[in-house]
Amino acid sequence: MPKDGGIGASTVRREDVRFLTGTGQYCDDMNMFGQTAAVFARSTVANGVIKSIDTSAAEAMPGVLAVFTGEDFVEVGGNPAGWLINSRDGEPMKEPKRPVLAHGKVRHVGDAYAAVIAETVEQAKDAVEAIEADIEELPAIVNMKDALAADHYVHDEIGTNQCFDWGWIEDNRAATDAAIKGAHHVTTLELVNNRLVPNAMEPRCSMAQYNRANDEYVLHTTSQNPHLTRLLISAFVLGIPENKLTVIAPDVGGGFGSKIYHYGEEALVLAAAKKIGRPVKWTADRTEAFLTDAHGRDHVTKIELAMDKDGNFLAFRTETMANVGAYLSNFSTATPTFLHGTLMAGNYTVPNIYVNVKAVFTNTAPVDAYRGAGRPEATFSLERVIDKAAREIGMDPIALRRKNFIKPDQYPFASAAGLEYDSGNYDALMDQMEKVADMAGFEARRKASEKKGKLRGFGVNAYIEACGIAPSNLVGVLGSRVGLYDAATVRVNATGNLSVMVGAHSHGQGHETAFPQVVAEMLGIDPQSIDIVHGDTSKIPFGMGTYGSRSLAVCGSAVVRATEKIINKAKKIAAHMLEASDGDIELKDGVFSVAGTDKSVTFGEVALKAYIPHEFPLEDIEPGLEETAFYDPANFTYPSGAYCCEVEVDPETGKVSVESMTAVDDFGNVINPMIVTGQVHGGLGQGIGQALLENTTYDENGQLLSASYMDYVMPRADDLPFYTVDHSQGNACTHNPLGVKGCGEAGAIGSPPTVVNAVIDALQSGGKNVTHIDMPMTPHRVWSAMQNA
Amino acid sequence: MYAFDIERPATVAEAVAALSNEDAQALGGGQTLIPTLKQRLASPEKLVSLTGVAEMKGISSAGGVLTIGGGTTHDDVAADGSYKALSELAVNIGDPAVRSRGTIGGSLANNDPSACYPAAALASGATIVTNTREIAADDYFVGLFETALDEGEIITAVKFPIPEKANYQKFVQPASRFALVGVFVAKTADGVRVAVTGASNEGVHRWTAAEDALSKDFSAGALEGLSVSADDLIADLHGSAEYRAHLVAVMTKRAVAAAS
């Protein structure tokens, strides 16, 4: 053991049994005795002054138990931003209060200004319709450029729509400007990184209970990080003591970032449960999900690449406007800055980098981290401008990238954007990509497409990301208000099986399978005897949750450390049982033995001894076998990859079809290759969705036009090709015990520029001088670009 | 959803009687109406389900005319095959759930400007049969979601003369997968009819210039140089009026080339 279930085994995901047989337990599946329903009254205008709210008719409706408005939460705190960004002039960012319910003003369509608690959902909906709100509509601030020029504000009290104006690295600015000025060739590109609606399959749901007898609360909620949610509610919003609040995130049907954050609905149901003394549940409908889940991306960027006459990169300079929406969501200020600007060196030895990001308030839904979070934006800007540059100087796009790649002997590599890359080999990734994608056969495939009247294009991309988020000391210096370690407790039960309490939350990532593989490998026991426990603040030590491809790299490392402690203590117990000294005890295949003898005890016997400590050296060893470790990473991890794809464009209609997609990634060591492949598949689907389909559209009044599946285009199976996924080129992370780098976001980071580059290649092959098309590259946009070329 | 009563009559006569009640509404497959109710965008007091009316179901063919009961599902039309272009159209409506519940009567009564069946009915010169009368397709489609149907009138059947050759080309709106532009071309002994859905602010309509050209020469080449004006075409987040005008020409050519 564990021959078939340890590190490196493609063990089938054990959690899928319940997901695929309909026996998962999601928040909305749970019902409490005496449960009531909450429904929110939401703004139908993007910007408006709340003149008055008359709830008297609603309160008199059948089944209504309570009605809340913003007035009820004036005394409590706001939902804070987790990261302080300082502007170039040293001024701290603007942080307007984000209240539980809108007060004074509504600031985006969907902004909740009242809530009804009733016996049933339908009764609560009826009562919401009976609330008389006099809201005076104001002109909406939607477009970022207009917002920066406007003399009216999303938040009047801050007197600007600019949250911050950030420079990275300010000291590099002059050198970057000079490098661009003196360069042989400068390529410039203006591009949009389109706003995305996360669209987790399970909409958000929160259910609160309050126990008057001991003043304790329990919140079941759709969260990627229950401890963080508890911390925010306790320390900032409602002031409920942490020891009186349990937050439970049971099965969660996808998050992609949108369920990292604390939302006002969670605070509302807690307050309501206390007020009426009964459990209160709220489940978002799909429209609420579209209107109020934190959206992703939404950058407008100008990027310049300066090169010498041989194509050596001299500088990247970017100016970005990043939409933060109407309120600051918890990580919204970190995403466009430290998860974006620090990545602007990409995979390249470029010496000069300067990034300017202006974050802008608008009357739209809050924008925050979404699968990839900042790194897709960085990769997209870089890999698009590099492709454009290659065309301008007449160089093969792969050759241009290779020419500027960091080489394997340059690690650790200090990038000009301030990160220290620990390991990688980008040429090896590119070699492997060229091989598995059968690049040699491309020209023949292009001819075959042309015969069918289609234009075929090839697109390539190299990416790097910073994962394993994040070293607390470093992020603390950079403005983070939280630490980004994680924690695990390994509890060996008396009968020899294990419960491993982990801070990372699993909502599709496969932790319930992968984490036991790690522990089983270390202890040499059957992984089926190990279960992880997650998502409940009363059961796990602490945890910063799941995002930023951090679970295995950070929480998995905590699991390793705790398991090492278990092994140390178990060896002591075994030494006592075998009457040997600790140093002579070896652990192999779940058996402790005295080196060089045939004396041994099994792991199970040691566990039993720990809990039935008869004849036990209690003066030296405590009973029990349970250990906790907190792990704070020494650095980010740096997964990287080489991606390519082929597309066909129908020149008559502009419709793009992705014919192939190859993803070669360096994830370091891989614990479960099947799960990793699945994570890449999902990311690729989302990336292709962003590139071709997903079309979040607000009109000039701030109405979300794409607020349902009738208009918002989610990728479907027939929009996607079969993928070629390869992670044979791993270079172990040098600073965490598993040597792992993280794979959850890679596909969504690497694929969008790949697809756009391929479409441009296809159009150019058809004689169309199109140099850029903004995402999503809908048939209409591609056709229009061809008309104008 | 607001509360409502539901009745499930067994005959057209009973259904008509039930619908005479003010605030009563017919319920076909519910694929349009139920989502509308869920969004609280409609509040009928009573729904009269037509799914139990046996005489409104089924497909029969006689004298070159295919008669489809108004309560017949898209799946049943898809499986029939005696009017190939029509069955192929039905195969590409929505998803399996929509096809197994949605009905041809519901689709034609609803007359969504992006729906598929209206194009087939108009191009085929179909006749809409109701509990009181027969309405020629040319007189039936009035505008967006508007038809010649009176309050409480039920589509009991649709009669399609089967053409010599026909084909439907749908360029999908990528989210809903209704027609961004759909073109149905039908060639009969009397000439060619071309009906366009998805494109116009006026709803489904015929493209007479193309009909004239194709009636003389039924080939994609005959359409060379023909175009439709973008005036009055739909412009939305999925495509401009000009793009739709362009697609009308492209889809018409493809339909002619594929007609069989």
Ligand SMILES: Cc1cc2nc3c(=O)[nH]c(=O)nc-3n(C[C@H](O)[C@H](O)[C@H](O)COP(=O)(O)OP(=O)(O)OC[C@H]3O[C@@H](n4cnc5c(N)ncnc54)[C@H](O)[C@@H]3O)c2cc1C
């Ligand atoms: C996801 C999805 C995708 C779809 N894709 C397409 C598509 O690609 N192409 C397309 O054409 N359609 C599409 N539809 C619409 C689908 O075809 C519907 O089934 C159809 O529009 C309505 O038919 P129904 O029987 O469901 O009618 P219902 O929803 O029950 O009723 C619709 C309206 O018609 C009235 N009505 C129903 N039956 C009759 C009758 N016999 N006589 C008089 N009035 C009646 C009702 O009172 C109501 O006003 C889609 C629907 C969905 C949900």
